[in-house]
Amino acid sequence: MKLNLALAQINTELGNIQANLEKHLTLVKQACQDGMDLLVFPELSLTGYVLQDLVPAVSCRPESDDPFFQQLLDASRNIDLVVGFVDEDTRHRFYIASAYLSQGEVVHVHHKVYLPTYGLFDEGRFFAPGDSVRAFETRFGRFGMLICEDFWHASPPYILWQDGADVLLFSSASPGRGLNGEPKLESSTWVEHINRAYASLFTIFVAHTNRSGFEDGLNFWGGSTVFDPNGKLVAQAPYFEEALTKTEIDLNQLHRTRARLPLLRDERPELVQRELERILHGN
Amino acid sequence: MEINLSIDPELVRKILTEFIRSEIIRVGFSRAVVNLSGGIDSAVSFVLAAEALGPQNVLAICLPYKTSLADSLEHAQMLIDQSGCPSVTIPITEMTDPLIAREPGMSEIRKGNIMARARMIVAYDQSEAFKGLVVGTGNKTEILLGYTTLYGDSACALNPIGDLYKTQVRQLARALGIPEPIIAKPPSADLWAGQTDEGELGFTYEEVDKLLYLLVDQRYRPEECVEAGFDEKFVRQVFERVRKNQFKRVLPPIAKLSSRTVGYDFLYLRDWGT
Numbered sequence: 227m228k229l230n231l232a233l234a235q236i237n238t239e240l241g242n243i244q245a246n247l248e249k250h251l252t253l254v255k256q257a258c259q260d261g262m263d264l265l266v267f268p269e270l271s272l273t274g275y276v277l278q279d280l281v282p283a284v285s286c287r288p289e290s291d292d293p294f295f296q297q298l299l300d301a302s303r304n305i306d307l308v309v310g311f312v313d314e315d316t317r318h319r320f321y322i323a324s325a326y327l328s329q330g331e332v333v334h335v336h337h338k339v340y341l342p343t344y345g346l347f348d349e350g351r352f353f354a355p356g357d358s359v360r361a362f363e364t365r366f367g368r369f370g371m372l373i374c375e376d377f378w379h380a381s382p383p384y385i386l387w388q389d390g391a392d393v394l395l396f397s398s399a400s401p402g403r404g405l406n407g408e409p410k411l412e413s414s415t416w417v418e419h420i421n422r423a424y425a426s427l428f429t430i431f432v433a434h435t436n437r438s439g440f441e442d443g444l445n446f447w448g449g450s451t452v453f454d455p456n457g458k459l460v461a462q463a464p465y466f467e468e469a470l471t472k473t474e475i476d477l478n479q480l481h482r483t484r485a486r487l488p489l490l491r492d493e494r495p496e497l498v499q500r501e502l503e504r505i506l507h508g509n
Numbered sequence: 510m511e512i513n514l515s516i517d518p519e520l521v522r523k524i525l526t527e528f529i530r531s532e533i534i535r536v537g538f539s540r541a542v543v544n545l546s547g548g549i550d551s552a553v554s555f556v557l558a559a560e561a562l563g564p565q566n567v568l569a570i571c572l573p574y575k576t577s578l579a580d581s582l583e584h585a586q587m588l589i590d591q592s593g594c595p596s597v598t599i600p601i602t603e604m605t606d607p608l609i610a611r612e613p614g615m616s617e618i619r620k621g622n623i624m625a626r627a628r629m630i631v632a633y634d635q636s637e638a639f640k641g642l643v644v645g646t647g648n649k650t651e652i653l654l655g656y657t658t659l660y661g662d663s664a665c666a667l668n669p670i671g672d673l674y675k676t677q678v679r680q681l682a683r684a685l686g687i688p689e690p691i692i693a694k695p696p697s698a699d700l701w702a703g704q705t706d707e708g709e710l711g712f713t714y715e716e717v718d719k720l721l722y723l724l725v726d727q728r729y730r731p732e733e734c735v736e737a738g739f740d741e742k743f744v745r746q747v748f749e750r751v752r753k754n755q756f757k758r759v760l761p762p763i764a765k766l767s768s769r770t771v772g773y774d775f776l777y778l779r780d781w782g783t
Binding site for chain 1: 513515516517519520521523524527528531532667672677774775776777778779780781782783
């Protein structure tokens with residue numbers, strides 16, 4: 227089975243949902259014309275990243291009566307979509323969220339579990355952390371979604387793998403940093419290393435959509451990637467620029483890789499559970 | 510401990526020109542003004558701005574004082590000729606000397622501050638006239654050391670080179686094709702005869718950049734830098750300088766009274782809504 231996957235590496239306007247939504251809809255149209263099945267936007271693609279006190283002003287609900295989601299859900303009748311937004315729950319907690327939309331329905335919403343609050347990051351000050359990591363069924367198989375810092379922790383990708391995900395959709399708004407004389411920022415190298423590692427260790431597809439553009443002095447380095455279950459780079463967007471990166475991924479590669487390398491078959495989650503029980507509860 | 514101050518100039522050039530373009534255009538402008546001193550820092554900011562916005566959109570401002578070195582103006586002119594940008598030369602002697610003359614025997618520091626602030630006044634006036642934002646020229650070394658006049662040469666709308674140490678600015682300058690005499694000459698604020706940065710600071714940029722890289726970028730403790738062979742007095746002096754000059758790197762503290770106060774819990778980026 228083939229999946230025509232497109233990564234929408236966009237810049238955003240900070241706090242201007244209407245402008246960002248219009249950009250989403252333009253790219254949806256383009257991706258549909260190009261015969262794409264799934265279009266993935268970066269973290270907080272509807273709002274921009276360093277929101278600070280703008281958070282309560284830009285939240286929305288992933289429901290058909292939300293004026294923004296109504297249009298995105300309509301758009302998802304022709305192409306599956308992953309969009310990044312601020313989710314406000316019924317108790318008025320705000321989450322960094324990604325929604326998977328398909329055939330006019332919200333298939334899954336992930337709330338960012340790990341909120342970096344150190345160095346240049348201040349997410350924990352403004353957002354509530356999510357408390358679940360779940361894979362979900364799509365018309366192309368079982369997928370998982372994570373947002374930026376989530377995949378700097380090894381456990382969320384592992385959980386999704388064990389929950390049946392064969393394709394991991396990562397999204398981020400990763401600020402570029404780290405000069406060392408190389409023609410690539412250290413932040414790009416770090417992220418590419420770990421994405422390749424997950425693809426190789428779990429024999430799965432890992433598609434990462436990062437954003438581009440600037441917010442004040444922060445640059446977002448783009449460089450979105452797709453790695454296949456062999457850990458091979460199958461698509462990469464340019465660094466720093468907006469791009470719609472299209473690639474056909476052959477889901478039958480899962481069959482071939484796992485025939486060669488049965489890491490999933492041999493994985494022992496009960497052992498992990500037992501040892502974690504011992505570590506956490508002393509039994 | 511590894512000290513790696515090398516940069517890939519093309520990578521840095523790409524990020525910084527896109528930064529200038531993004532941060533000027535998104536707030537409704539398309540032009541910039543840059544005070545050209547004839548030195549390497551302003552040369553780099555200027556060339557980056559011209560590359561980002563197009564030479565016709567960047568105004569070079571030369572602001573000589575009567576004691577400024579002839580070299581300074583010549584070097585600024587070399588850059589202007591090379592870039593094809595419009596320029597204006599406005600001597601600041603006439604506007605600063607009456608103030609200086611009010612107090613015979615005024616210290617060089619005070620005179621230097623007056624000149625730096627006069628240059629700021631002209632830059633911001635030209636900013637309005639040319640409808641261009643002031644692009645800053647302060648590098649990371651001088652920002653950390655506080656080797657700058659508050660509301661003078663540090664004043665700007667955006668600063669492309671403030672996260673590059675002086676020795677890194679030199680690497681970038683070469684890649685940008687900045688004339689060698691500008692890169693090679695001893696850095697100087699050129700506020701009085703014989704002034705050089707390194708003479709005034711008491712150490713070289715080469716030395717202090719290595720130390721700052723360890724203390725700031727790599728988070729080494731001062732003691733560890735001494736153990737690694739840096740002179741203890743030098744380490745202490747630099748660390749204290751960085752600490753004492755924090756006030757130049759932040760907005761003035763506002764006394765909090767209300768439930769929402771600018772600087773504490775009224776938090777938005779400059780780019781809010783753009």
